[in-house]
Amino acid sequence: MIELKRSVRNLKPYFVNQVPYRVKMDANETKNYLLSQEPLLEKIEANIYPDSDATILRQKLAGYYGCKPNNIMVGNGSSDMINLVINGFCETDDSVLSFTPSFSMYENYCVMAGAKLVKLECNADFSVDITSLVDKAKEIKPKIVIICNPNNPTGYYIEKRDVIEAIEELKDSIIILDEAYIDFGGESCVDLINQYDNLIAMRTLSKAFGLAALRVGCMIANEAMINRIWAIKFPYNLNALSQYYGAMALDRAYEVAGFVEEIATQRERLSEKLKSLNFEVYPSKANFLFVKHNRQDLFELLSERGILIRKMPINSITYYRISVGSEKENKILIKELEEIL
């Protein structure tokens, strides 16, 4: 099994005493006197540090993801967990391999850890070749390979059999499989965590659950891996309010399937509309569309009209990433585009 970086191997988790108590005088908390009239804050004991193990939330996540609570570590967004894995495993100057374009923060996490992100170009149509990923990994021997599936910002989806091929071939690297957008129509690989001890899947409540404000994300991996990373996890890394509301949302997780189906329907409609306005629309399994247009100023023009999309300059061409909105929002976008174009 791949070890944490040398400097951190002897770290012990921060001691958090979790026995039942009558009087709690061990963590220098005081009483909640400023917001004692807020019903929610009474419910969660605002003055006490959050459950550092997020026991209830992890139980509910485990139910949704079909694994055990001990396969899960939660954090302040899944990006917090990606950062922890990169910093925990990479020695200075170790390589991390990922496709480009992909989530831009991977680079920041690598830089902060002193690691080097090696970026493998997607194909011209933003599809990716697992074979070239595997070949590149065999050449540079990265400590970590990051696969974002579906990919942000392109929406490109790698079939599960191809992800498995990559994991099979890359047993000398940690595989971070960033599945932030997988609920929108892709097939997750979370069920493979006990087959591959180097696989870490990242999931979030920020996308398909519609709760980005809470910053609830998690990593899912085999128990030995989670235990190992537990030693370097910072205590109390997810506040009590986000744990509380995250758990409440998971009680209604049966509504997620219907919601993502609606997003998929809207995505296809929006895609057709954009094509009819001469956009090149790349295939997407996420809740956004990655598009190109001859007009390079659409970000600015839409922004003036109160519509925020993302511009993504790649090799001196400006692409756009557009979140799939509600039917009404998508119609407003199309109407404004019709006026502009």
Add this chain to the structure above:
Amino acid sequence: MIELKRSVRNLKPYFVNQVPYRVKMDANETKNYLLSQEPLLEKIEANIYPDSDATILRQKLAGYYGCKPNNIMVGNGSSDMINLVINGFCETDDSVLSFTPSFSMYENYCVMAGAKLVKLECNADFSVDITSLVDKAKEIKPKIVIICNPNNPTGYYIEKRDVIEAIEELKDSIIILDEAYIDFGGESCVDLINQYDNLIAMRTLSKAFGLAALRVGCMIANEAMINRIWAIKFPYNLNALSQYYGAMALDRAYEVAGFVEEIATQRERLSEKLKSLNFEVYPSKANFLFVKHNRQDLFELLSERGILIRKMPINSITYYRISVGSEKENKILIKELEEIL
């Protein structure tokens, strides 16, 4: 001015578009459909990423701390900010200097950053000498000096003039002044941030504000320093609920003075009681007491009776750190101790 570590100097902050909008299609949020009946979550727009700049919260913190919002960066507890500063400034094998015993997580942050924590022993009575700190720093030239004031776990308070002496003498190091407990009776050095460009003060709502569940902490420094660190801050590092409630608590910050006065009164009473039970009680300006007793098994015995205190083994003696509770809680503690002893 002291520079960030080489590898991160070219990082740019993650782009967060903050213009007003009608339709938001730039960040792949969806709608809040799972918890749409929760009044609080409607208020904060649960489906939208939190304000990455925490504009409102920082304004209110600035009001309380007597500085500008641009002097403040908020994070997931002040410990998150301490970690960011250590990781941002320390090259591999750089030294960080602090007293020992002090907050145990300083060591973990250093280890994670590949830095080396050099620990200077407190005196036998857990007081500290600024002169020896300065001498040690001149010898080992640390990138960062961490001063926890009042110190956790000892409660020892360094007079402001002595802190100033240290800052004056240590201009080649970043000074992290961890003032998590300063509200309980010490004099803060936040007013000095514009005089010393190497000074970073850490504050929190977890102690005197009684809101540990929220994980709201901040660093306070001159604007150039905050701007520099902004480039390595992770986006959305504080969730929207904690920002909302933190701001609400700050609207009632005028109640803090009365509360900490009550804690100080309780602290002195508890101290007297413990002394009468043959505890050695070290002077404390925090909301806890650091104590020693011939009996080395008090943590276990109190724990069996539902009372949590912290045990702190130092050089094979078990010390205890006891949070100052309410009058009622303190009485329960004393009653149980009377039965045990």
